Each structure stands twice: as C-alpha cells, then as structure tokens.
Amino acid sequence: MRQVVLNELRPTEITAVRGFLEREARAGALPEVFWLSMPEELLEPLQREHAPTCGPFVFGIELGDDFASFELLVRSQGKLHCGCTAYATSRQRESLLRFIDRLVEETGLRA
Secondary structure (H helix, E strand, O other), X not given: OOXXXXXXXXXXXXXXXXXXXXXXXXXXXXXXEEEEEOOHHHOOHHHHHXXXXXXXXXXXXXXXXXXXXXXXXXXXXXXXXXXXXXXOOHHHHHHHHHHHHHHHHHHOOOO
C-alpha cells in the first residue's frame, strides 16, 4: 500500500492528532480509522461519473499507538471493487499532503 506515515509519535501527540481527525475527518466504524473526504473538484472523470453509486470518495487514515498512516488510495465508500477506486493522482495526492501539513502545524507535532 502506498502511504504517508507519521511515526514515533508520543502519546500526547496521538491525542492531539486524534482530536484533529475527529474535527476534520469522519470517524470510521473502528476507533482507529478515519475517512477524509475527497473534494469533488479533484475527482477524476470516472470517479465523477460513478459518484452517484460509488461515492463518496475518501482517503483512509489509520491511527495507531505511535503512528498515523494516510493511504494514497482514493477509496469508494459505495462499492468495494470498482475501477473508480484508484491511487491518488498528483492533484489528489497534493490535497492529502496539504491536509497532513495542516495537521502537523495545528497539532504542534515535532519535526
């Protein structure tokens, strides 16, 4: 899986990251999973076409004891297997990286 991982996080940093994700993303069914919505303007043509049945489209985020992992896969929450689920394009990836940069800045994670 292609992903961006923030690792070696202290318990206080995990608490801060969890708070940020609770405000800025959607909680998943499991307490360590969050979903970050893909902005509609960044959807690829196939994703846009499939949005009514396959959407919403999201990035998966996993929060562990000492890490936060951000998948670079744009997932369909409407269907498990479809061609509209794909690795992020450069524009989609840039959007996720901006989100991660904001998370680091707003939570005060050490560099």
